[in-house]
Structure formats: structure tokens, C-alpha cells
Amino acid sequence: YFIEGTVSLNESFVMDDAHIHHIKNVMRAKADDEFNVVDSTGNAYLVRLTDIDPVTYEVIEKINAEVELPVNITLYSPLLKGDKMDVVIQKSTELGAHEFILYKADRSVVKLNSKKEESRLVRYEKIAREASEQSRRTKIPAISFAGALKAMDFTQYDLVLFAYEDNNLTGRSIKDVLKAHNAASVAVVFGPEGGFTEAEAEFFRPYENVALGRRILRAETAPLYALSVIGSYYE
């Protein structure tokens, strides 16, 4: 569980309200059950339930195993149709994504007003939080909406991978590009269902144009391919 504030070893804490329902009704936890908490500094601990009313736990030991990828992966994806975005956020969080930027592609199909964006954000943040918890991650990816790609600053990343469908037969593989760089921060840019326009492709000409294999993948499959390749390169 991701908790507010910090905890210390061998001390007892009352669980945040946000997790009570899950602990009591979903996990049906009882005294002496053990689980993990991650505090707001990203430290993970093994804890033991000491009381159920109120839900109280004792911090037993710090978990030092590093579960996060050694690189920060920021995923740029247009908003996808239907529940595809939910799938991308959930699965990409499991696969270790650090941040999602939902930008407006030239051929974006889905367009939301700012009120709708706000409510979507709440939903996506919940999906990311639950996926992080289930994957036992120590970080929850940040999610935000953004405008067009050409208005953004990509120089902030050590490496920018432009996943261009027209490169399927000619582009470098992600693995080869990662080998050639010692990047700590990587942006991976994906297009919408209808693909990138020539203008978007031109904007990314100076960056690393990569192929995600030889076949054209669905917009929701492409990030999962890229993150799996990146994960297997580093792990």
C-alpha cells in the first residue's frame, strides 16, 4: 500500500483511511498478517497487522530490493479510443513506466474538454496506483495531459525514441539504440490509431527513430512492446 507520510522501524501506525476497505473487505486481513507499505519517500517496508479496529500495523523491516527500472521511462501517447488508454496505463505501469504524457496528436481521434480531462485523470491515476500496488512497485507513475508534440521540450531527456510505424522495416531496434547510449531518462513517443503525420515525423527526424519489430502494432500494443524490450534490456 502507498501511504501518506513516513514510518519508522519497530513502531506502530494506524493505516490511512484510503486502504481500510481493501484490507478489511478485499484481503480480509487479520492480526499477524504481513504486507508491504511504501511511504511518501518511496521507501518500502514489510509490516505486520497488530489490530483490525482501527487497522494498525507494526513496521518490521525495510525492503531493500530495487524493483524500479534503472532508467526513467516517460511514455508519450495520444489519448486512445474506448478503454484502450486504461489498458495502456495499467499494463505500462506493471512494466515499469515512470510517467505518462497524454498529448494531442495531429490525427488524435479522441478530444476532451478540460473538465473531462480532469475526471479522466482521476480514473487514470487510480488505475496507475492500483497497478503499482499489485506490481509491488515503490513509485506510482505521474500522468498528465499535454498539447501538441511540437510545443514540447524533448531536450530534457537523455534519449528520445520516436516509434514511427513507417520505420517498421528500416528503423533501428530499441535494444541497439539503448546499447549506444547510457541514458538515465528516456522518452518514448507513440502515435495514434491513424499513425503520425509527415509534419510530426519531420519534427522527430533529429531524434532516434526506432522500429517496434517488423509488424505494425495496434496503438495500445506498441507501448507494451517497447517497455518489454526496455525491461528485458535492463533486467
Ligand code: SAM
Ligand atoms: N491502425 C492500428 C490501430 O488502430 O491501432 C495501428 C496503429 S499504429 C499506426 C500506432 C502507433 O504505434 C504508431 O504511430 C507508432 O507509434 C506505433 N507503432 C506500431 N507499430 C510500429 C512499428 N512496427 N514500429 C514503430 N512504431 C510502431
